[in-house]
Amino acid sequence: GAGVSQSPRYKVTKRGQDVALRCDPISGHVSLYWYRQALGQGPEFLTYFNYEAQQDKSGLPNDRFSAERPEGSISTLTIQRTEQRDSAMYRCASSQERETEAFFGQGTRLTVV
Amino acid sequence: TQLLEQSPQFLSIQEGENLTVYCNSSSVFSSLQWYRQEPGEGPVLLVTVVTGGEVKKLKRLTFQFGDARKDSSLHITAAQPGDTGLYLCAGAGNWKTSYDKVIFGPGTSLSVIP
Numbered sequence: 001g002a003g004v005s006q007s008p009r010y011k012v013t014k015r016g017q018d019v020a021l022r023c024d025p026i027s028g029h030v031s032l033y034w035y036r037q038a039l040g041q042g043p044e045f046l047t048y049f050n051y052e053a054q055q056d057k058s059g060l061p062n063d064r065f066s067a068e069r070p071e072g073s074i075s076t077l078t079i080q081r082t083e084q085r086d087s088a089m090y091r092c093a094s095s096q097e098r099e100t101e102a103f104f105g106q107g108t109r110l111t112v113v
Numbered sequence: 114t115q116l117l118e119q120s121p122q123f124l125s126i127q128e129g130e131n132l133t134v135y136c137n138s139s140s141v142f143s144s145l146q147w148y149r150q151e152p153g154e155g156p157v158l159l160v161t162v163v164t165g166g167e168v169k170k171l172k173r174l175t176f177q178f179g180d181a182r183k184d185s186s187l188h189i190t191a192a193q194p195g196d197t198g199l200y201l202c203a204g205a206g207n208w209k210t211s212y213d214k215v216i217f218g219p220g221t222s223l224s225v226i227p
Contacts, residue, residue, distance in 0.1 A: 004155075040199065040222055041219055041220060042199075043201075043217045045215075045216050056214050095215075100161075101161065102146075104157075106154070107155060
């Protein structure tokens with residue numbers, strides 16, 4: 001596609017439910033990043049992939065968070081047993097290769113009620 | 114602990130004024146990127162600096178990478194209301210994190226008043 005696509009744009013879920021956030025990167029981009037961003041703050045690193053390999057997941061807050069990119073393209077960030085503190089904007093970015101320009105998607109606004 | 118710090122956190126200036134925002138770290142990065150983010154949108158890359166001491170200019174914006182590759186500055190000349198946004202620095206190639214992970218600073222929120 002022309003840009004990084006994230007879905008859904010908005011997600012409201014009840015506390016305790018599982019959610020899956022999808023990221024479709026720019027075609028051919030090797031690196032894919034997941035960030036979480038609070039209003040007015042910089043993106044907080046969660047995890048990233050080179051191709052299908054998860055290179056670093058040190059930013060995932062706890063074991064309720066997981067991510068995969070099985071075929072080296074689309075990625076899914078899953079949050080199990082959601083809690084209100086998980087409410088945030090979740091942003092995905094992709095880049096052609098390591099350390100090059102990151103292109104961001106529009107984000108998924110998650111609200112846990 | 115933030116690996117990248119930015120200052121000031123907030124800045125409100127009149128149209129036509131000059132300003133400088135700073136990005137600092139105690140660690141060395143292979144490259145630093147500057148992004149600008151408008152409300153409701155994702156960050157968009159402005160520039161990447163790679164060489165210590167490097168200066169890059171983009172119209173009214175001047176970016177500098179410190180000699181030791183630990184800090185960077187962004188200078189805007191004759192600010193315009195369209196410059197309003199969140200300015201983010203991002204570092205890549207830092208041995209403390211992992212070599213090719215891109216991490217962001219907390220941002221400087223700039224408001225230019227007409």
